[in-house]
Amino acid sequence: MDDNVAVIGVGLGKVGELWEKSLRDLATESIWMAFEDSGVDKVDALYVGNMSSGPFVEQEHIGAMIADFAGLGSIPAVKVEAACGSGGAAFIEGYMAVKSGLYDYVLVTGVEKMTDVLPSRTTSILANASDRDYEAFHGVSFVALNALVMKRYMYEFNVKREELSIFPVISHKNAPFSKHAMYRKEITLETVMNSPIISDPLSLMDCAPICDGSASVILCAEKKAREFTDTPIIVSGVGIATDTLGVHDRKHITTLSAAVEASKKAYKMAGVTPKDIDIAEIHDAFSIMSALSIEDMGFAKKGEGTKMALEGQHYIGGDLPINLYGGLKARGHPVGATGVYQIGELVCSLRGDGRVDAERGLAENIGGSGATISVSVLERGD
Amino acid sequence: MDVPRHWREQIRRYRLVGSKCKDCEKLSFPYRNVCPKCRSRNCEDYQFIGRGKIISFTNTNSPPKEHKYNMPFAAALIELMEGPVITAQITDARAEELEIGMKVEMVTRKIMEYNEAGLLCYGYKFRPIVEYAHP
Amino acid sequence: MKPSKSVGIVGYGAYIPKYRIQSTEIARVWGNDPNLVPIREKSVPGADEDSVTIAIEIARNALMRAGINPKELSSVWVGTESKPYAVKPTSTIVAEAIAATPFVSAADWEFACKAGSETVQACIAYVGSGMAKYALGIGVDTAQGAPSDALEYTAAAGGAGYIIGSAKESLAVVEGSLSYVTDTPDFWRRQYEHYPKHGNRFTGEPSYFRHVISCSKALMEELGTKPDDYNYAVFHQPNRKFPLEVAKILGFSKEKVIDGLISPYIGNTYAGSALLGLAAVLDKAKEGDRIFCTSYGSGAGSDSFSLKVTDKLADRKVEAPSVKSYIERREEIDYARYARYRKKIRM
Numbered sequence: 027m028d029d030n031v032a033v034i035g036v037g038l039g040k041v042g043e044l045w046e047k048s049l050r051d052l053a054t055e056s057i058w059m060a061f062e063d064s065g066v067d068k069v070d071a072l073y074v075g076n077m078s079s080g081p082f083v084e085q086e087h088i089g090a091m092i093a094d095f096a097g098l099g100s101i102p103a104v105k106v107e108a109a110c111g112s113g114g115a116a117f118i119e120g121y122m123a124v125k126s127g128l129y130d131y132v133l134v135t136g137v138e139k140m141t142d143v144l145p146s147r148t149t150s151i152l153a154n155a156s157d158r159d160y161e162a163f164h165g166v167s168f169v170a171l172n173a174l175v176m177k178r179y180m181y182e183f184n185v186k187r188e189e190l191s192i193f194p195v196i197s198h199k200n201a202p203f204s205k206h207a208m209y210r211k212e213i214t215l216e217t218v219m220n221s222p223i224i225s226d227p228l229s230l231m232d233c234a235p236i237c238d239g240s241a242s243v244i245l246c247a248e249k250k251a252r253e254f255t256d257t258p259i260i261v262s263g264v265g266i267a268t269d270t271l272g273v274h275d276r277k278h279i280t281t282l283s284a285a286v287e288a289s290k291k292a293y294k295m296a297g298v299t300p301k302d303i304d305i306a307e308i309h310d311a312f313s314i315m316s317a318l319s320i321e322d323m324g325f326a327k328k329g330e331g332t333k334m335a336l337e338g339q340h341y342i343g344g345d346l347p348i349n350l351y352g353g354l355k356a357r358g359h360p361v362g363a364t365g366v367y368q369i370g371e372l373v374c375s376l377r378g379d380g381r382v383d384a385e386r387g388l389a390e391n392i393g394g395s396g397a398t399i400s401v402s403v404l405e406r407g408d
Numbered sequence: 409m410d411v412p413r414h415w416r417e418q419i420r421r422y423r424l425v426g427s428k429c430k431d432c433e434k435l436s437f438p439y440r441n442v443c444p445k446c447r448s449r450n451c452e453d454y455q456f457i458g459r460g461k462i463i464s465f466t467n468t469n470s471p472p473k474e475h476k477y478n479m480p481f482a483a484a485l486i487e488l489m490e491g492p493v494i495t496a497q498i499t500d501a502r503a504e505e506l507e508i509g510m511k512v513e514m515v516t517r518k519i520m521e522y523n524e525a526g527l528l529c530y531g532y533k534f535r536p537i538v539e540y541a542h543p
Numbered sequence: 544m545k546p547s548k549s550v551g552i553v554g555y556g557a558y559i560p561k562y563r564i565q566s567t568e569i570a571r572v573w574g575n576d577p578n579l580v581p582i583r584e585k586s587v588p589g590a591d592e593d594s595v596t597i598a599i600e601i602a603r604n605a606l607m608r609a610g611i612n613p614k615e616l617s618s619v620w621v622g623t624e625s626k627p628y629a630v631k632p633t634s635t636i637v638a639e640a641i642a643a644t645p646f647v648s649a650a651d652w653e654f655a656c657k658a659g660s661e662t663v664q665a666c667i668a669y670v671g672s673g674m675a676k677y678a679l680g681i682g683v684d685t686a687q688g689a690p691s692d693a694l695e696y697t698a699a700a701g702g703a704g705y706i707i708g709s710a711k712e713s714l715a716v717v718e719g720s721l722s723y724v725t726d727t728p729d730f731w732r733r734q735y736e737h738y739p740k741h742g743n744r745f746t747g748e749p750s751y752f753r754h755v756i757s758c759s760k761a762l763m764e765e766l767g768t769k770p771d772d773y774n775y776a777v778f779h780q781p782n783r784k785f786p787l788e789v790a791k792i793l794g795f796s797k798e799k800v801i802d803g804l805i806s807p808y809i810g811n812t813y814a815g816s817a818l819l820g821l822a823a824v825l826d827k828a829k830e831g832d833r834i835f836c837t838s839y840g841s842g843a844g845s846d847s848f849s850l851k852v853t854d855k856l857a858d859r860k861v862e863a864p865s866v867k868s869y870i871e872r873r874e875e876i877d878y879a880r881y882a883r884y885r886k887k888i889r890m
Contacts, residue, residue, distance in 0.1 A: 106541060146473045153472065159417060160438045161495045164531070165468065165475030166483040173466035174485050174495075181464070181508050225483075226467045226503060274485055274493040275444070279464065421641040422599075471661045486618060499591055500561055516599045516640050517591040528627055530636065541868035542826065542861050 035064025073118030111393025113365020114400030136366030265291025458514030546671020551713025554609025585810025617675030622658025657840025699810025
């Protein structure tokens with residue numbers, strides 16, 4: 027308990043096409059939700075998870091901007107960027123800041139404002155997460171890149187499209203309960219299978235939506251956390267790793283090596299194995315990523331990432347419930363903010379929201395096509 | 409129009425020039441300044457032959473704006489015969505005509521242009537092999 | 544004309560895009576009589592093809608047959624009337640793509656359909672003078688015909704290129720060549736116009752026929768040869784009729800023309816026309832064969848060449864795709880797709 031880090035406050039802003047809200051509005055709101063939830067109203071440092079504020083809203087320097095407009099004072103504030111893995115990466119930076127003893131209370135805010143530009147521009151900006159000169163330049167959109175991985179996976183392991191498309195259905199199952207989610211309805215496998223193909227074999231419903239959103243969490247030492255609550259949520263293990271930028275340079279096209287590495291590091295630090303994980307927030311930006319994440323974090327053998335999903339084990343009541351607040355597919359994927367949403371939602375589940383009695387959970391956040399992956403293990407501190 | 413950025417990539421795009429590590433002989437495409445295998449900085453240009461096989465492909469229904477003029481086209485991961493895997497468009501063939509394992513060869517085609525008055529960017533694409541068929 | 548050093552063709556390359564539109568389809572759209580179309584079908588470049596990309600493949604094929612180091616080329620000259628940049632040479636892009644740079648001469652040439660043979664003429668001089676060891680000349684076009692105009696039936700895409708070197712390395716030696724030029728405005732395109740204009744029947748007797756006949760006769764006279772001395776005759780082929788007619792007038796039998804007459808199957812590739820016909824002949828020719836070739840370009844002029852095949856052709860010709868393999872590689876498209884690829888739809 028000596029130097030454990032805990033999460034004491036969570037703010038989960040609404041996700042959607044929030045025309046009325048600017049980037050600074052979104053960040054300020056989730057920050058003050060977190061303050062209210064935590065019982066503190068001051069922090070010593072801010073880490074912002076954001077992928078592309080520059081291209082989306084022509085604003086950089088958002089660490090300072092948010093510290094300014096959210097009334098945080100003259101605290102150190104920086105942006106942490108790892109494409110759609112920015113949130114998870116920012117969270118781990120915040121974790122390290124508290125762990126080092128340099129800061130007592132640290133705020134991690136994920137925020138992304140994607141809807142101010144035309145969809146064609148958004149697609150182009152998202153392609154910045156891939157290899158611009160050797161992937162995007164050739165007309166390979168981000169969806170196409172994931173489709174290439176999916177097709178290879180289906181070929182190598184003899185997996186059918188329907189087996190992967192079960193993941194959006196699973197994420198949506200938890201959507202009605204999730205008040206901040208962009209989509210609040212369940213969907214059927216038929217709906218996913220019948221939705222238009224964006225890049226064969228990925229269909230519209232296999233992909234997370236473009237949206238705006240901001241989530242914030244507040245971290246401090248477990249010792250201090252116990253001044254606020256008897257069951258602080260402890261960050262028991264973190265791991266982050268990188269892989270080659272381009273899919274073409276991966277050792278195996280169908281393995282997320284960064285997930286293998288990051289999860290191993292997190293499990294080791296937490297002193298656990300995959301069997302000890304009760305719930306997980308996984309990065310279901312594309313159906314294929316869900317299957318690969320399950321496999322590469324050690325929950326299933328290679329090629330069998332859809333097995334538990336098809337057996338219903340990922341629903342609440344099963345062996346490993348996932349994406350309890352809708353995941354990227356239903357809650358939404360405001361790219362740089364997603365990783366912080368995952369942490370916040372994990373904390374809510376572990377605190378007990380009446381649906382699942384979980385002691386330990388995991389959040390996995392992927393940047394790009396897998397070039398950055400962070401895994402955080404959180405557990406109830408009782 | 410990012411002229412210097414495109415100009416700088418010319419020999420890579422026109423001729424499929426990657427790199428070879430002088431110390432461990434590992435071949436890379438795209439080129440590398442630091443060898444991914446042995447971390448040596450002793451890398452030199454290497455000319456790939458341009459033959460390979462498709463290891464995955466996808467038909468893109470909504471490519472980036474500058475590529476809409478060329479629809480429909482398939483994007484693919486191609487394993488060059490020398491080993492490295494490359495991401496490129498398939499040309500002269502639609503997705504329906506492709507299959508994993510198909511042998512392909514490199515050609516130089518127009519990749520994109522910055523509108524009607526802007527720079528034309530040419531580069532590598534791959535097509536099913538054209539037989540020599542001599543009369 | 545003969546250079547002081549004997550030269551010949553060291554390598555040749557051809558390329559034709561795979562798409563085809565049938566003349567009957569064009570006739571259908573414009574309500575013309577399908578029985579009166581001038582050729583069967585023509586080639587259409589794909590959306591990602593243009594004179595640059597076609598020239599690059601031609602150059603690569605020529606290099607494969609020549610078997611030389613591209614850095615030994617002293618020139619990369621491209622003759623075309625459909626260059627993507629009005630100002631900025633196609634030739635430098637080709638030169639860079641084949642790794643011939645930087646010690647090379649590069650420029651784009653224009654003389655309507657004889658721009659390609661012009662470059663070959665210049666290559667002969669370049670090598671023949673001793674200035675260059677090898678020189679590459681290419682004729683290529685992605686020609687445009689105005690919608691519903693007669694030329695729309697034949698304006699096609701493709702081309703061929705020739706690497707000239709010393710005679711002893713050649714697969715076909717140049718026995719002599721000649722150029723014949725007058726100011727004859729039978730066909731032109733003003734700078735900002737999208738489509739060319741032509742003089743209809745004026746493009747026949749005073750233009751095509753006068754220059755092809757005069758040039759051919761003059762070269763044979765200079766060399767002291769007759770049509771009977773040749774195994775093959777290749778002429779600029781805007782359609783099927785003209786080359787057969789001019790062959791008859793000059794005294795070449797139909798059999799000698801037929802192997803080099805490919806426009807009925809792929810259309811008129813403009814600056815590539817005569818050169819592609821010549822490549823088709825080289826694909827078939829044998830050691831000792833003599834080939835007579837006359838191009839024609841509106842504006843107007845002709846280049847004539849007399850060639851003799853050596854023992855090197857047999858081994859070299861198989862090193863790259865034949866004209867036949869490109870002709871047989873075809874995918875039929877309709878007028879709508881053709882209009883889209885040829886950018887005839889105003890966006």
